[in-house]
Amino acid sequence: MTRVFSGSCHCGSLGVRLRTTLAPSEFVPRRDSCGFCLRHAARVISDPKGWLEIAAPREATPYRFGMGITDFHLCPRCGCFVAASWIDGDHLFGVVNVNALDERDAFSAAPVITDFDAETRAEREGRRRRGWTPGRLAR
Template structure:
C-alpha cells in the first residue's frame, strides 16, 4: 500500500491517501468549474484506495458547498488551503494533490474536466464510481 500524506499549511487538517497504485499511473483531473480554477485544483482518487482526513480543531474546518450542493469542499479557515472534497454523506472523496507532501509524484498531465451539464443523479453516480472511500476524524 502506498501512503501519501499532507494537509493544509497551518497543520489543522491532515491527509492520508492510501492506494495500491503508483502515483504516476493515477489520472489527475483539473476541474474547470470556477471554484477549482481559482484554486488551481488538481484532484485524484482511486476507487480502491482510501482518504482519511484528520482535523485538530473542527471550528477551523470550513465546508463549502455550491452548485448542486452535493459535496463539501474542505478548506482550512485559518490558512485557506483547499485540501479535499467529500460527498455530503461523508463517504466518497477526492484529494487535492496540491495539499500532498509528495505532489510531484503525481506526474500525469492534468486532464481538464467539466461537469456543468450533470444532473444531481448523474453527479452522484459518477462519484460513486470514480471517487474513493473517505472519512473525517477529529483529533
C-alpha cells in the first residue's frame, strides 16, 4: 500500500511530500553529527524505492556547506529545515526531516547517530544513489 506523508515548515511556505510503501515504524531516522543537523535537531529519513517532492518558493535559496554538493532546504521566512537534496546528472535525490512531517509522532524510532565527515565525495555520492529517495524540486 502506498502512503503519502506530507509536511512543511512552520509557516507553510516550504512543503514536502514523501510517497512510500513503508510504514513509519519501518523507518530508522538518522541524525548526522555535523553542527547543522545538531543545531536543527534533524531526524532525516529516505526510501530509495519511494518518491520525494519538495515544494519551495522561488525566493528560497538552499543552504550549502561542507563539500558544497547538498542543498539544504530551509524556509526563508521561518527558518525551518525541511529537506535536503542532491543532484546527480538529471536526477534529484533527497531526504526529509521527520520533524517537518505532519505525522512526525508516528516516526517513533530513536535516530541513529551518523558521522560522514571521513567520506570522500565519491563515497558520499554512491551512498546517496543507493539510499536517498528519488524525487523532484517544484518551484
